[in-house]
Amino acid sequence: MEPTTMANQWTKNIIDYVVKNGPGLVGAVLILVLGLMAARLVGTLVMRWLETKQMEPPVKMLVTRIVRLMVVAFALVIAAGTCGVNIAPLVAGIGVAGVGIGLAMQGVLSNLVSGLVIIFTKPFRVGDYVEIIGCSGQVNVIELFSTVLVHPDRSRVVIPNRKIVGEVLHNYGTIRQHDIRVGVAYDTDLPAAINLVNDLLVRHPRVLKDPAPVVVIGSFGDSSIELMIKPWSPLSDFGAAGAEIKLGIVEAFRARNIEIPFPQREVRVVGAASLAPGLGSLSRQPI
Numbered sequence: 548m549e550p551t552t553m554a555n556q557w558t559k560n561i562i563d564y565v566v567k568n569g570p571g572l573v574g575a576v577l578i579l580v581l582g583l584m585a586a587r588l589v590g591t592l593v594m595r596w597l598e599t600k601q602m603e604p605p606v607k608m609l610v611t612r613i614v615r616l617m618v619v620a621f622a623l624v625i626a627a628g629t630c631g632v633n634i635a636p637l638v639a640g641i642g643v644a645g646v647g648i649g650l651a652m653q654g655v656l657s658n659l660v661s662g663l664v665i666i667f668t669k670p671f672r673v674g675d676y677v678e679i680i681g682c683s684g685q686v687n688v689i690e691l692f693s694t695v696l697v698h699p700d701r702s703r704v705v706i707p708n709r710k711i712v713g714e715v716l717h718n719y720g721t722i723r724q725h726d727i728r729v730g731v732a733y734d735t736d737l738p739a740a741i742n743l744v745n746d747l748l749v750r751h752p753r754v755l756k757d758p759a760p761v762v763v764i765g766s767f768g769d770s771s772i773e774l775m776i777k778p779w780s781p782l783s784d785f786g787a788a789g790a791e792i793k794l795g796i797v798e799a800f801r802a803r804n805i806e807i808p809f810p811q812r813e814v815r816v817v818g819a820a821s822l823a824p825g826l827g828s829l830s831r832q833p834i
Contacts, residue, residue, distance in 0.1 A: 575626035582622020590615040609691060655692065661708035662691035670711075671718045676782050678717040680710055685782055699786060722755060723785045725778050729796055730771030732806040737764065740774065740805055747795050748778050753788035755779040771808045 590611045597607040666689065671677050676685050677696070682704045684696030694711060696704040731740055741762050748760040760778035767773070776796070780788040800807060 575629045578622055578626040578629060582619055582626070585622070586615040586618035589618055657709040658692040658707050661712040662689075662693075664712050665689060665694065665708055666691075670716055674721055674782075676719040676721070676723060678719075679706065680714055682706060719782075722779050722781055725776065725780065725785075725789050725792065727776040727778075727789065727792060727796075728765060728773055729776065729800075730768060730773050730807060731800070732808050733772060735772065735805055737772065739803075740800070743799050743803060743805070744774065744776055744796060747799055748776075748792070751778075751788070751792060751795070753780050753784040753791065755781070770811050 593614050594607060594611045597610060665671075671686055673686050673689060677683065682696060684698040684704050686694065687697045687703070688695040691708075693708055694706050696706065698704055731737070741764075744762045745760065748754045748762070749756070754760060755778070758779055760776070762774065762776050765773040765775035776792070778788075778792065797807070799805075
């Protein structure tokens with residue numbers, strides 16, 4: 548077929564298609580325009596709603612773009628059907644492609660869905676101290692695919708979101724409770740020792756007054772009575788506060804002559820005279 552004849556045939560086909568589907572084409576154009584306008588409006592509304600949430604700016608932008616693309620894709624499918632295109636094979640192809648992509652990106656999509664669950668359910672927020680799957684740290688960034696913790700040694704722990712959702716999560720919030728244990732001798736005036744520790748905690752600038760510190764008798768050991776000292780401190784002061792409190796307790800006990808005994812054992816030697824002359828029948832030696 549000559550080029551001129553082919554061009555004429557294509558022109559005739561196009562004219563016939565336009566005449567036959569003219570109203571549908573106009574409707575498809577209007578649907579596309581309205582779809583673009585709707586995508587922009589919905590994206591703006593979603594962004595305003597996300598501004599009220601504690602989310603990172605990249606996450607907000609990504610969620611907004613995904614919503615806009617979904618609205619535009621929906622408008623394209625409707626427009627294609629309006630202008631006479633058989634969308635059944637298109638929808639089937641999109642479904643098959645979606646299944647294939649989903650299988651290929653199973654882990655990535657699992658992280659994405661888990662990230663959305665974390666963002667909307669808010670089991671923790673940026674700044675909280677959490678323990679999860681054997682890792683602990685302060686939440687630094689919550690992203691769609693992973694959550695970043697800052698460990699007390701300033702290292703970063705990146706946890707895939709699918710490892711977080713469905714696991715047991717310990718959220719300390721923005722404060723932590725110390726667990727300090729110190730032993731005192733059995734002949735110690737316990738109320739005086741407890742009052743001394745309480746006075747130290749009340750004066751300490753890094754110890755929170757609410758909730759109030761807890762100082763109680765913990766257990767009776769072989770060589771000492773154990774005091775359990777449990778004050779609270781903000782996350783930013785937790786490490787320094789623990790060291791300062793321990794130093795203050797040692798100094799206060801020494802100033803009041805409160806003994807912090809070391810472990811001792813009593814050893815009885817039977818038949819010591821035959822082993823060492825002059826040792827006696829009974830020997831006691833702390834170790």
